[in-house]
Amino acid sequence: MAIERVLTSEALERLRRPIGRARGLPREAFTSEEVYAAEMSRIFGRGWIAAGAATDELAQPGKVIPLVLAGRPIVLTSNEQGRIQAFHNVCRHRGVQVVTKACSGQKVLRCPYHSWAYDLDGRLRSTPHVGGPGKHSHPDIKKAEIGLVPIRCESWANLVFVNFDEAGPDLLTYLAPLRERWKAYDFTRLRLGGTATFELKANWKLAVENFSEAYHLPWVHAGLNSYSPMEDHDCFFIPGFCQGQLSRNYAAAPVDGRTMPRFAGMTAEQETLAEYPVVFPNLMLGVHADHFFALTAFPVAPDRTYERFDVFVIGGEAMTPAYAANRAATVERWRAINVEDIDVVERMQVGRTSPAMDGGRFAPGQDDCVHAFDLQWVDAILGGGGRSVRAADQNRGPSLGGVTPRVRPRSLA
Numbered sequence: 071m072a073i074e075r076v077l078t079s080e081a082l083e084r085l086r087r088p089i090g091r092a093r094g095l096p097r098e099a100f101t102s103e104e105v106y107a108a109e110m111s112r113i114f115g116r117g118w119i120a121a122g123a124a125t126d127e128l129a130q131p132g133k134v135i136p137l138v139l140a141g142r143p144i145v146l147t148s149n150e151q152g153r154i155q156a157f158h159n160v161c162r163h164r165g166v167q168v169v170t171k172a173c174s175g176q177k178v179l180r181c182p183y184h185s186w187a188y189d190l191d192g193r194l195r196s197t198p199h200v201g202g203p204g205k206h207s208h209p210d211i212k213k214a215e216i217g218l219v220p221i222r223c224e225s226w227a228n229l230v231f232v233n234f235d236e237a238g239p240d241l242l243t244y245l246a247p248l249r250e251r252w253k254a255y256d257f258t259r260l261r262l263g264g265t266a267t268f269e270l271k272a273n274w275k276l277a278v279e280n281f282s283e284a285y286h287l288p289w290v291h292a293g294l295n296s297y298s299p300m301e302d303h304d305c306f307f308i309p310g311f312c313q314g315q316l317s318r319n320y321a322a323a324p325v326d327g328r329t330m331p332r333f334a335g336m337t338a339e340q341e342t343l344a345e346y347p348v349v350f351p352n353l354m355l356g357v358h359a360d361h362f363f364a365l366t367a368f369p370v371a372p373d374r375t376y377e378r379f380d381v382f383v384i385g386g387e388a389m390t391p392a393y394a395a396n397r398a399a400t401v402e403r404w405r406a407i408n409v410e411d412i413d414v415v416e417r418m419q420v421g422r423t424s425p426a427m428d429g430g431r432f433a434p435g436q437d438d439c440v441h442a443f444d445l446q447w448v449d450a451i452l453g454g455g456g457r458s459v460r461a462a463d464q465n466r467g468p469s470l471g472g473v474t475p476r477v478r479p480r481s482l483a
């Protein structure tokens with residue numbers, strides 16, 4: 071089995087060492103087609119995955135959005151009541167991908183091949199000439215049994231999630247540790263303020279690893295580092311769930327002297343706090359007093375990733391024309407920062423084609439979240455579901471090979 075060839079007992083032992091002596095994931099974890107296939111089934115094919123769509127985009131009944139997740143074609147629909155659902159985007163007749171373009175105002179999803187039509191709840195509604203010319207039904211073709219195959223679909227923070235696995239908790243239960251940490255923020259008020267997309271010639275995990283440390287700020291993001299310097303960032307852990315960066319010196323950037331509306335009830339500390347966790351596997355979040363973002367890294371191939379970046383603003387007022395420039399400036403600021411990362415992330419991928427790449431080392435006190443993510447990945451690819459198994463250990467600090475990590479767990483409560 072390919073995974074065992076890549077994740078040898080020696081590779082696992084090296085990764086699981088205290089951070090100062092640990093090695094990173096073997097380079098094949100970023101280059102191998104077999105590892106990629108295993109990721110699709112064992113990581114992206116189970117558990118809650120951000121779909122890459124905002125609920126605001128599906129607010130209008132009749133909206134239909136086709137996507138590819140875990141290598142599988144799916145379609146999101148908004149039915150007549152505005153209920154968002156997900157289905158496998160595969161016709162039950164002879165398997166044609168039914169929808170290829172996002173569209174609005176739809177009443178049915180009609181397969182282009184033989185015109186079988188499904189309603190927005192996935193029910194098969196018409197099968198023209200199925201029993202021969204002029205015979206639109208047949209006793210053996212039971213429409214009630216051959217609707218589009220549904221996929222679990224729920225939403226949080228204006229983000230649509232799907233889960234290909236019938237087992238496991240609902241989305242809000244799954245996200246409970248993070249929701250508890252962020253309970254001061256009323257995410258029901260979030261509105262989609264703008265979107266940017268990126269294409270990376272790199273494995274999706276390198277995008278996540280890059281997001282997981284602020285060590286590179288002085289060199290890759292000189293502008294960002296001038297107002298949000300590396301030394302203002304810390305790593306935080308939500309034991310058993312996830313890890314991320316935080317900065318205590320966030321300042322909302324004014325446009326024409328005006329900043330955007332904030333979440334209600336922010337404390338002075340929350341006004342200047344920014345937190346950037348990674349929700350395994352591929353969802354990178356940023357919360358601030360005046361906006362929220364989601365950066366999702368979608369694997370396309372072992373060395374190709376598509377990223378979608380959404381900025382959400384708070385409440386209806388922030389969506390008015392008066393704040394259009396603020397919204398655009400926020401999207402543009404983050405877009406430019408993400409573009410700055412592309413070169414180094416792609417060069418990490420190039421480095422992984424070299425036999426000299428032995429997994430690399432972690433900078434103790436800088437790369438704690440990268441190490442934690444790699445350990446989560448190992449847990450997931452070996453079938454454990456991607457639990458943050460090391461988080462509790464990391465919070466103890468001194469167990470990390472004598473190095474005191476820059477970890478100061480904190481609560482907003």
Ligand code: FES
Pocket residue numbers: 161162163164165166181182183184185186
């Ligand atoms: S494959 Fe869809 S109608 Fe025939």
Ligand SMILES: [Fe+2]
Pocket residue numbers: 280281286290291407411
């Ligand atoms: Fe960066």
